[in-house]
Amino acid sequence: MTLPRDYGGQTCALSRSMEIVGERWTLLIVRDAFYGVRRFGEFAAHLSVPRAVLTDRLATLTGAGVLERRPDTGRREVYVLTDKGLALWPAVRALSEWGDLFYPSAGGPRRVHLHAADDAPVGDDGRCSGCGAEVPVGDLVVAPGPGLAPAGPDADPVTAALGRPHRLLTPLLPRHSPREVVER
């Protein structure tokens, strides 16, 4: 079911957004793409999303121009955020902050964002607490926070890799992860 297209001008902007990213899982896929997750099998293993649902959501996101397919090794493809997808970062950040605020982990935030230039924490306003600069998403490093439970020995490759600081938008996993057992 899609939202009405002739939906009352004042509500169109949000309803159009929700047509694209309002399906369950979709924003989690986009968030993973910001983290550098790129392959079908990586999304599937990390999000524990049914593969048919993941296929549907990736088709929606590529069809809407939020993600684009690029050739990987062999027959494989990777999914990479477009400029339109990158523009979703404020929404992903705002919803993540709301979740952290109202559904906190005992130890504190599960993830913190650092400014790649000086390793200083970046606040909810997107500014570096060190140099004061407004930090573009590509200059953010996502690092484990005090509330993050250590990844278990059977953690999927994405969860394991995110146990270390990682610069957003850079590929999270090597081209052939030994743990990547669910490649399409």
Add this chain to the structure above:
Amino acid sequence: MTLPRDYGGQTCALSRSMEIVGERWTLLIVRDAFYGVRRFGEFAAHLSVPRAVLTDRLATLTGAGVLERRPDTGRREVYVLTDKGLALWPAVRALSEWGDLFYPSAGGPRRVHLHAADDAPVGDDGRCSGCGAEVPVGDLVVAPGPGLAPAGPDADPVTAALGRPHRLLTPLLPRHSPREVVER
């Protein structure tokens, strides 16, 4: 289907948020609540949402503490944002801005936000272009933008009322709207 609760620490914040606001219609209901929509019939008429779905979403939002029920006239109740609900404004704003940017109306933005204190436009960063202040949501006035199509004669009461500037969080409609024909 809810997202896994033991979902990998780094993804919990967003996944918890999406458990609450990730269902279709939910953020549109929250957005309407920011506009001052309060009654079941108002949400139903404005969003053209099936009443059973609206009942389910309002139960989710009140159960999660995003909205609270307050007595209205007679047997009626109104739904009002809690502090937890008010904290969703940055997410609602970010998703609305993304929709305006990538699914624009011909004439420009459908809605603009003004600072109630000086009527100056408020930018995407939430700051008043006049006085420079960071404007709390309760001091925002939502006003028709150049891209807003005029409400037709058969527009629902909410659409009609939003054809005029309106201060967020204040009740949009009088207690007994003559147009409110779908009250529960």
